[in-house]
Amino acid sequence: AQSVTQPDIHITVSEGASLELRCNYSYGATPYLFWYVQSPGQGLQLLLKYFSGDTLVQGIKGFEAEFKRSQSSFNLRKPSVHWSDAAEYFCAVGRDNNDMRFGAGTRLTVKP
Amino acid sequence: EAGVAQSPRYKIIEKRQSVAFWCNPISGHATLYWYQQILGQGPKLLIQFQNNGVVDDSQLPKDRFSAERLKGVDSTLKIQPAKLEDSAVYLCASSSSGTDLYNEQFFGPGTRLTVL
Incomplete structure (x- = not known):
């Protein structure tokens, strides 16, 4: 069965520091992988997606993610975090829009 | 371009009451989704429409749950009767066409339901 695990419920980083959010998945075939961000009172916004090809994917707002098939991981990174990045981040996996599975999310707090 | 609109933004009801949520997708988007997001969990797909037909x-x-999209545009999601475990944020999303993942889903702000 397909599933997504985000091991960190809550992460706190200082503004300007680097960030890595972890995502591990279980899927029977080659998955499509996504990262979404949800700011308070807002809907989910797609940061980036991986379908195939280059395993390092660039997204919006300076985020990137790397697909590692051997580790079943798709970790999200940002070299320098801004206060406006404070939000909830969701990893998702699936092959169709009605087949998507979301992780439980990681809440990011940014310290001044 | 206007985004996905949802109303109400917040709703508090007592168990066994009924409630309805409304969603207006992005203009021209044929596919509409309703998700349930329970506190501490990721969104879970409840139903997907393609125009006014149910895909999944x-x-x-x-x-207890029903949904409709009569004219292929707006949609309503109803719960009758509500249970305590229905407390969640209900998200509506839309995409331009089909079930292909190349068509990005755009999410509304959600309706937060509290069942007492």
Whole structure:
């Protein structure tokens, strides 16, 4: 069965520091992988997606993610975090829009 | 371009009451989704429409939940009667066409339901 695990419920980083959010998945075939961000009172916004090809994917707002098939991981990174990045981040996996599975999310707090 | 609109933004009801949520997708988007997001969990798809037809409602608790999209545009999601475990944020999303993942889903702000 397909599933997504985000091991960190809550992460706190200082503004300007680097960030890595972890995502591990279980899927029977080659998955499509996504990262979404949800700011308070807002809907989910797609940061980036991986379908195939280059395993390092660039997204919006300076985020990137790397697909590692051997580790079943798709970790999200940002070299320098801004206060406006404070939000909830969701990893998702699936092959169709009605087949998507979301992780439980990681809440990011940014310290001044 | 206007985004996905949802109303109300917040709703508090007592168990066994009924409630309805409304969603207006992005203009021209043929596909509409309703998700349930329970606190501490990721969104879970309840139902997907393609125009006014249901593509997938396998995770919709049909004994109490219903949804419609009569003219292929706006949609309503209803719960009758509500249970305590229905407390969640209900998200609506839309995409331009089909079930292909190349068509990005755009999410509304959600309706937060509290069942007392």
